[in-house]
Amino acid sequence: MSATDYGWLILAFPVAGLLVISLGWRVLPGRLPGWIASAMIGLSFLAGIGAFVQIQDLPSDERAVVASAFTYASTGDFKVDLSILVDPLSVFMCLVVSGVSFLIHVYSVAYMTSDRGYSRYFAYLNYFVFSMLLLVLAANFVILIIGWAFVGAASYLLISFWYRRGTATHAGIKAFVMNVIGDVGLVIAAFLLLDKTGSLDYSGVFGAVDHAFSRNDTTLVIACLLILVGAFAKSAQLPLHTWLPDAMEGPTPVSALIHAATMVTAGVYLIARMYPLFEQAPTAADISAIIGTATLVFAATVALVVTDLKRVIAYSTISQIGYMVLGVSVAAYGAGLFHLMTHAFFKALLFMGAGSVISAMGGVQDLDRMGGFRKSMPFTFVAFLVGACALAGLPLFSGWFSKDEVLAFTLNRGGGYVVLGIFGYLGALLTAFYAFRMVFRVFFGDPVPEARELEGGHIAHHDPANPMSGESEDVDVGFPGEEHHIAERDWPMKVAMGVLAVLAVIGGYLQVPGVDDAVSKFLDPTFESSRFIDDAPSTAAQWVGLAMGGVVAITGVTVAFVAYRRRRGVTLELRDRFPRLHNFLLHKWYFDELYDAVFVRPAATLGKIGRTVVEADFVQGTIVGGATRIVGAGTSFARAIQTGYVRAYALLLLLGVGGLALYFLIASS
Amino acid sequence: MWFEDLMFFLAAIGALAGALGVVVLRNPFYSVLALVGHLIALAVLFLLLQAEFLAAAQVVVYAGAVMVLYVFVVAYIGGSDEPLRPEGGAVAAFGPIFAVALGIELVIAFAASGLQALDSQGADVGAAFGSPGQIGSLLLQQYLVPFEAASYLLLVAAVGAVVLARRRRGLEEEDDDDERRREAPVETLEVRV
């Protein structure tokens, strides 16, 4: 089978899973929908391996294979096919997406067991994986945008999965609206590129970009900025990031899959895929790098103070994607995508661990109420610790290799990029701190009542309530339900977390500078026409960068240790001494309030004006009411003639006769 | 000639008097009688215009049959005296004025020189003009269709009269006749229509 055959299989398995589950959910018993979904994704992963092998068999300058299924749309002599592109970059993304998705599916089989919407959940998950794979396998802008939109829809469906929760549905709408903003940017960018290059296929556009546009051509810069709008909306970078923390309303595995490992990395994939455009428009690439850096610092500062466990991890995601964006914007494609891969591992792991902790807490997500779970949940503790070490970038963990390689490349570019690199290290320091903030607060310290209950042998139970707003809920479909599952008790969760923990440790060894740059070497054929292909920092420079990163990480962890274990209470003192700064960070730099005032409220007012003035007064009152009143007036005039009196009718009759006679009299004289 | 003019004026006065009597007299019975007089005066006018058959038809059919019918109905209903000043609002006040206006207008139309086609003396007609023979032949030859249509109309009117006079079971209140009939049951053949 050729590489593209495997490509079609990669897409076909999730679709099959979606169809089987959504059509047969009534007859599939127990946990079977979950196993079917997981199996489909597993098969998709195997097909990805098949494609990988096939690709490697091809000579390195022919490793981009396109296959078309049929002509999707044609007008005049321009046509767009439903075609997929199998090249190292797409195979890499497919493997990461399907691999991590498979593990999360397995985790969800246990985690979502008692949920009344179990089958619906897995149907949505399979649909999501299909959309994501379609997005990365697309060979032209049309299929890319289709996949892009599908992924947004899947995100909406999964964030509002517990649809009877008001906060969840609001979060879903928020995410969807911001995703649509990105979609619009992407579509307009596609228009601009089609206009100038006459093609929508990647091969056509990328081949023509150097001829059709001069360096830093305005149209190209605008097109790239619009692509960035799309990428930042999907990847939750400034300023389109506000939806991601709210998206934590979805079930924890959803947060792990979509909002850590796969969907939010679509933006990074996009920038990497569009690298010929960005290299021809360095202004856009620089803007992208700056925004990436700003985002990573911003998100890290907010993660220092928020108290909801899942939201800390969410802001961590935003921050880490900032690193990836920075990486692919400074042409460190291999490094950036390598960080994408390792981040998928340890972030999914962290979310899974958080899911286990929240289950042990009986549904409570507040960090202030957690503590001392080390003894009652040892497996979760170890897994979470591994994830946190990788996140912090402690030496020898995967995160160290990937994140600091990005920073090494950044510093290597020189000039203004050094500033970005310094901010990157600052962000790394903060990252290390808040990663271990989580570890120390959740697992160390005095055990909270829920932990003690767990030590006693049963999971704590609280009345079902919305973790954010505190409203109480029932256990019918549309709400999470009563049961909670922790990793220690359910083997699918253990297996998934275990595999990810191992990957989080050893994943880094795929790209040890100077020893084996396996990822970069694999991806090289895709990026072979990059200007910067030979600009990589030397091995020594990379090791220097890694060393600096390691020092920064260890410093951060030490500070966290001191703050949370040695001198407890110092963080509370800091909070009291800098209340305004604390509030500013706690309110996420007031972005939500800003957007509310600038966009949401005017839109709501506009809607209200539309409803009251335009609709009620103008349309209903004037136009519709006016029409009816005119007709009514006319008819009431006509009605007045029908008096019911015979003599009045006779009078009218005779008046008519007299009038006629008069007319004839005059006309004939 | 002077005889004709005299007859004309006499008949005209009779007709006008009858007409005014119909309108002005309060008791409906008197109005009917005034109309009968009017019809006979009109029959005289018809004779003056050499419409013998029509004059006879007027007396026999109109005055003889239709008016008799009227008399029966007035007797049955018992025409009541209307009050002298009927309150009718604007219509009643306006009515006579309008009628006068119409009259003036028509007179102007006829008498003033507007209508050129009026020939004072009329055409020369033979003796057979207006005779039953001529009317008959006209009816059966030239005006056959109106003749048939008129007879059809008579049929419709007869059926309509029967339908109007029919008693519908349960829809009407009993009046005295029915009460008497009910109290004294009589063997009658019921014919359902």
Add this chain to the structure above:
Amino acid sequence: MDVVWFLILSAFIFCIGAAGVLTRRNPLVILLCLELMLNAGNLSLIAFARMWGDGGGQVFALIVMVIAACEVVIGLGIIVAMYRARLPIDVDEMSELRG
């Protein structure tokens, strides 16, 4: 004799009839006034027939008489039905068919 006189007479009778229709309230009398108007029309028809020497006018008048008879039959039938339904015999009272 001038035919015009007949026509003027007919006009007068017609207007008297019209005034009666507008003024009186008893439906019987209104029907009588209608008869007046019809007769006025008959008179003018026959006058014109004489003027032109055309027998068609007389035939027309004959047909009008037939129609008048039919109309009287139906009109009186309605009035008798009104009487039998114990409604007041007054056209101003019969005003429920209105908009």
